[in-house]
Amino acid sequence: MKREALFPLLAGRAGILIIFFAAFVSAQQSFLYSVSYSTDSPARLKVSISAAQPLKSPAAFVIPRAIPSGYGLQLYDRFVMNFRAYSPSGKALAVVRAEDGPRWNVADAENGVSKVVYEVDLDRLESEVLSAADQSIARSGYVGLLGYSVFGYIDGYQDHPINLNVNGPEDWPVFTTLAPKYLPDKGRAEASAADFFELADSQVLMGPDLEIFRLDTKPASFIALYSETETNFSQHSTVFARAFEKVVNYFGDAPFDFYTAHIQILKPKSELHRYGFSMEHSKSGTFYLGLDRAYTKETPEAEFVRDELNFIHHIAHSWIPKKVYGKGYLPFTWELPPLIDTVWFNEGFARFAMIEIRADSMPADEGKAWRERYLSSLREYVESQPAFIRDMPLQELSRIGSVMYSEDFRTGRTLFSKGALMADEIDRLIRERTNGKKRLRDSLRAMVNWGVENKRPFALEELPGLIAKPVGVKESDVREVMERWLATGPGR
Ligand SMILES: [Zn+2]
Structure with missing residues (x-):
């Protein structure tokens, strides 16, 4: 008010x-x-x-x-x-x-x-x-x-x-x-x-051991870094900046005026402690890593690529689901994890965005091949799951995953894998129906604007329309793909 x-x-x-x-x-x-x-x-x-x-x-x-x-x-x-x-x-x-x-x-x-x-x-x-x-x-x-x-x-x-x-x-x-x-x-x-x-x-x-960098990105971004071993600070900034600019370009506009990547590289507290996890926030991301993620002269390029993908994924969450989300995500229930029907959207569509952002930045053939390899690995993962998880209707799996996503990571990984594969199939449909003039990215941009304007969760029934209308394809075609994935996935 x-x-x-x-x-x-x-x-x-x-x-x-x-x-x-x-x-x-x-x-x-x-x-x-x-x-x-x-x-x-x-x-x-x-x-x-x-x-x-x-x-x-x-x-x-x-x-x-x-x-x-x-x-x-x-x-x-x-x-x-x-x-x-x-x-x-x-x-x-x-x-x-x-x-x-x-x-x-x-x-x-x-x-x-x-x-x-x-x-x-x-x-x-x-x-x-x-x-x-x-x-x-x-x-x-x-x-x-x-x-x-x-x-x-x-x-x-x-x-x-x-x-x-x-x-x-x-x-x-x-x-x-x-x-x-x-x-x-x-x-x-x-x-x-x-x-x-x-x-x-x-x-x-x-604290005096906190290092801060301000990066000349648009919008401005900051790296706040604390490391318990020697690491190449400016390399962290370079990898982050590469990721940040790509994500902002993909979505076309940023839903924040500034962004902070908070990186901690920590000695393990005990053998039971687990490092290497990151978490998204509306205008920041927390990347809490183990000593193995420090950058030295020997760090291979593949590590930078892995970290860039990790940054891309978590930065993309500032758009999906922070600005466009299904029921249960917001308003947030702080006392109990909310039951969410659309974790496959939050995690799968954000992962699809990550795949596209990375592939778009590569030479076309290489990007296409990388994208196919990545999607195949998701497909293989889903296929390798026990039938009760693999074939569980996606909304049901989403509710389970919304309270034990990483405790039983089979739920989390199956959710984001199926979500990303669904997004890919919708993307191919849009490209085909529009002779390559439009892609799912265009729907996602419009959906983010819809989320910012409406400030409410979408109902599942609304999703095909929110995807289809901005790119001028038939809502029923998108609905058919979505419903097939929500049931048990393709071919079952
Ligand atoms: Zn995620």
Whole structure:
């Protein structure tokens, strides 16, 4: 809701005025998130959340257990300690930790709740979350925080604007992906987010061991890199920039004003910890890698190509699904991973975009051959799966994959493989029907615009039309391909 739009309406009768005044007041609720990190207690992050106006009791504070595009459960509430709530006069209020679920209920607050404070045990978080992609970490000269792993919200206020204040050790540069700077301020950073999703989807980084590059791409992009072994910083920038420009060109326009690639190259915390995973965010990507991904003089070109593809894939997610998505993806349910019918679209169509982007950048024959090889490998993977996964209707597999995508990667890989193969078949149909004048890329561009304008998920029934109309092919033809893949895949 825009504040200005309400003013002309306030000139009406008193009753109307009161109604609109109430709406105005409610629209004005906002939150100040203050984050403090000190080397005096290096494993602890302190967070305080102040409401601009006291919140009505009972209020429930929630810490995420799900990550957008995480397709699994991640119990970040385990690492929250010393949770407290305060009234507007500063009185400590009784808080009851919910027996099940990631909630803290503030009960005895007749005068409202104006502030909650808590700490996050970063050491336990890194020890117990075994996938590097989902971790926040603290080192002697560096801290890297994933928003959703340390920030929570008051239930019902996820859509309200947020100001973020970060305080770090006074001589440490502090960087936030919400407002990236090539030369970050020392000891502090400030930013704002439209809502909790934007805050949770961002990252906060700080410390003398953090390297920042600003790349002269359009739009501007940043590399924020922390490495526990020697690596060739400028080579990471070169590989990233190559990927970034190709993705922006493919989609024709960028849905963000700036982008940050946050790269961590880490020594393993334990034998159980897994590295090499990346995660997309709306205007950043987190690439949390093991020591084997550092660049040395011996690193072969094939490694750069692999990393470029990884960048392309995750950058492409800023368009698909961040801007165009099916039901269940947004609004996001932070307490439980949402059941999504269209993970094959999120992951498969984004992978198809990656395949095209890479193939387009090669000499035509080479690109065509590479694309065919890549698609064949997806086909082979699907064929090699046990029948109950291989032949499971795609929506059903998608629901399963939306909660265990990487735990049982057969679900994840089958989903993105079938999704990309479906996209390829639709692409061939469009090229054929338009004598090569149009391709699926043109539909995807239009669909991103549709998503930006409509800000709602597409219904599955709408998808063939959204693909077919912008390129002038018959909706029923696209529907036929889609329905065949949704059933069990071709030839079954
Ligand atoms: Zn992906």
